[in-house]
Amino acid sequence: MKWFVTLKTRFKSRFSKSGLKESSVNLEKGKQLYLTSRFQEAIVHLNNAVNSEFDSTLYELRASCFQKLDYHYKAIEDFDKVIEFNPLEFSYYYSRAVSKKAIYDFTGQIEDLHNCIHYYKKNKNIEMGLLKTVENDLITASNHIERLKQNIHSFHNTSYLEIKSLIRDCLQQIKKIKPRNAKLRTTIK
Structure with a gap:
């Protein structure tokens, strides 16, 4: 054997x-x-x-x-x-958010952008342009959802108010991160 x-x-x-x-x-x-x-x-x-x-x-x-x-x-x-x-790499969440936006899964897109921001804060490698891109994507999604609000009461089983709250939270987190990045940039130079 x-x-x-x-x-x-x-x-x-x-x-x-x-x-x-x-x-x-x-x-x-x-x-x-x-x-x-x-x-x-x-x-x-x-x-x-x-x-x-x-x-x-x-x-x-x-x-x-x-x-x-x-x-x-x-x-x-x-x-x-x-x-x-x-699961800790923020760029993967952003990349998936791009595809979710393309298939009109705004809830999924915003959740992925939220995760992107969350893990971005914990990352030591700073991508300066990413935050601005995420911020623009959130504002665009918010405007799009606002236009759809009259026709749709929920997006993929998530209420309009929950989505708006998540967008608001994401934008606030970005505002908190920006001063930190400015401080890091001045110490790097």
Whole structure:
């Protein structure tokens, strides 16, 4: 029986090594195609790599390709996996919010922007332009929801007042973060 276990172990290690090598080749091809804006072709290679192993980089890159091709539901699915793998990275929430906005899931968009701000505050790497972009997205979403208010009483089972409250909270958090970033910028220079 020991010979069977040894044979099984050898076969498994050879198979997994070749699978990982093929996966990394597909990942590299996917990256190169993504960088040259050949998103459809990149997805084919990234799909092959995803079938071999789980790697959050694969899902993140594939989600970005899906976004570029306006396949937002698929992008959201991949960003869900990336966020599950690394829930503290604020940029993933922002990227998913972009797709949620595209499918008119304003509640989901605002919740993701809220999470983006929350984890941004805890992050040591400051992206100066991101806060302004998030703030603009929140104001745009608020204006859009305001126009829809007369026709719709709730958005995806969330009341209008809850959404407005969440937007207000997000904008207040951004105002609190901005002075902190200004202080950091002066100490960095």
